Amino acid sequence: MDATCTAPPRRRLADVLAVSVIGLFSAATIVGRQSSHGESDWLIFDVVVGIVAAGLILPLGRRPVPSALVLAALSTLSPAATPPSTIGTLTVAQRRPLRIAILIALAGVAGHLVQRLLRPVEGLSLPWYAVLDVAVHAALLGWGQWTQARRALVGSLRERALRAENEQGRRVAEARMLERTKMAREMHDVLAHRLSLLATYAGALEYRPDSSPEKLAQAAGVIRVGVHQALDELREVISVLRDGEIEEMPGGRPQxxxxxxxxxxxxxxxxxxxxxxxxxxxxxxxxxxxxxxxxxxxxxxxxxxxxxxxxxxxxxxxxxxxxxxxxxxxxxxxxxxxxxxxxxxxxxxxxxxxxxxxxxxxxxxxxxxxxxxxxxxxxxxxx
CATH class of the missing domain: 3.30.565.10 (Histidine kinase-like ATPase, C-terminal domain)
Structure with a gap:
């Protein structure tokens, strides 16, 4: 299937509008030429060249260099191809390196000079026509290169912003990982000591079952208190690290x-x-x-x-x-x-x-x- 048929509706509408506008400029050029120079014999030829040149605007976005070269060649035959050829030169200057854009601009200058020789313009000498021709194409070349540089700058800034955003995301992830590491370290330091004490008392209960009831009750009480302390310390560590503060425990109790x-x-x-x-x-x-x-x-x-x-x-x-x-x-x-x-x-x-x-x-x-x-x-x- 042709790519034009599958293009989005907005893109097709933009192409139609571009061709229509360029066609109107070409028609205005033909009418002005006929009215000022009376070249009625060239009317049909100019109309055909204008239609072909306007149609070449469609592939200009996908293949700017070949399309611009063909438009420059058509500009040698008829002034109706001048507006499309100008658009072609500008498009190449906006999308291609300076060396290629200069070659296309020179082709456009040569095409219009040949057109001037084949179909002279009354009231304007060839040297002045050449000066205007070169000035116009130089302006198109500068405009296109400026647009290309600006687009590259905007793209670079957008890329830097995206990279900064990704870097910020990476820093957040690293901060979260560091926070988890702190939590694991604090939980180990606080609970390992407390639980080892409980294991000591529990071992005493296991290996000395013949102890007096008072000692057994005392050991059981120590275990009970130690378990409560371990739970409180665990709760404090989690709440402290969740708040991102490790200098002071909840309730004002310092580390x-x-x-x-x-x-x-x-x-x-x-x-x-x-x-x-x-x-x-x-x-x-x-x-x-x-x-x-x-x-x-x-x-x-x-x-x-x-x-x-x-x-x-x-x-x-x-x-x-x-x-x-x-x-x-x-x-x-x-x-x-x-x-x-x-x-x-x-x-x-x-x-x-x-x-x-x-x-x-x-x-x-x-x-x-x-x-x-x-x-x-x-x-x-x-x-």
């Missing part, structure tokens, strides 16, 4: 800080872990809050791992630091060959390493030559 280390150690001792805590820290008031929170998480993760993988073994915690020298945290505990108290995914230390690196510090962990597991963190503390 754990460096000053909460003593309470964390005491909580582990109450759960049965022998923690030997040594500290020598300078003025805590000058410690950056982010460094304090990171230090708390390091100790929390170290005590949790010791309780899960070496339950019943003593833990030595050393915290030293001062402004300008940084903050050093070291946890050591003997390895246990028994079954872990609670299964671990192995991702806690990975997330902790990333947290410490984001705070500007370093984290090392591994088994020493003496067979102990060692966790060491170095955090910045500006002077």
């Amino acid at each position: 754990p800080t460096f000053e909460d280390l003593a309470a964390l150690v005491e909580e582990s001792r109450e759960a049965g872990t022998d923690v030997r805590y040594e500290t020598s820290v300078g003025p805590v008031d000058s410690l950056p809050p982010a460094t304090g929170r990171t230090a708390y998480r390091v100790v929390q993760e170290g005590l949790t791992n010791a309780r899960k993988h070496a339950d019943g073994q003593p833990v030595r915690l050393v915290v030293r630091g001062r402004p300008g020298d940084g903050l050093r945290i070291e946890l050591t505990n003997p390895r246990s060959d028994g079954v872990p108290l609670a299964p671990g995914s192995g991702t806690g230390l990975v997330g902790l390493t990333e947290r410490v690196q984001l705070a500007g510090g370093t984290l090392d962990h591994g088994v020493t030559a003496s067979g102990e597991f060692r966790l060491h963190a170095a955090l910045p503390w500006p002077g």
Whole structure:
């Protein structure tokens, strides 16, 4: 099927209007030529050339260069082809590179000069006709190239806007992924410690069923309170991360800080872990809050791992630091060959390493030559 038949209605209407307008210009040219020069013998020929030239406007949009060359050739025969040839030159200048547009413009200039030689115009010398011919085609060439450059600029700006929009979408996606990562890290740090404490008390109930009713009730009460605390902390973490704030918990309760280390150690001792805590820290008031929170998480993760993988073994915690020298945290505990108290995914230390690196510090962990597991963190503390 012909492409013209399948063209959208608006496109067909635009083509009909274009051909009609060009046909009217060609007819006006013929009438003006006949009235001013009395070339009645050329009337039928001009009408035929004008019809053919107007019809070539239809393929001009799909094949501008061949159509413009044919129109330039027709312009040598009759002034009726001048309006369509002008449109052809302008179309090529708007859609093709400058080199091709110049060649088409030169073809149009040559065609009109030949027409002038075959059918002279009274009252206008050949040199002046040539000047006007070149000026008109130069104007068409400049107009077309300006339109092409403007179209390219608009397309470039549109592409940049689309790329910026896509980039914004990518940044939003990355922000969401970062938020999910924060949520996973906070949930691990908060709940792993709490659940390991519950596992310790539950293990005591399982392996010491002969304990007195008072001790059993006390352990059950601790488990009940710990479960409520774990649920509250989970709810707080989710609500905090949903709001995009991690500096302060709902209700105005702040995140754990460096000053909460003593309470964390005491909580582990109450759960049965022998923690030997040594500290020598300078003025805590000058410690950056982010460094304090990171230090708390390091100790929390170290005590949790010791309780899960070496339950019943003593833990030595050393915290030293001062402004300008940084903050050093070291946890050591003997390895246990028994079954872990609670299964671990192995991702806690990975997330902790990333947290410490984001705070500007370093984290090392591994088994020493003496067979102990060692966790060491170095955090910045500006002077």
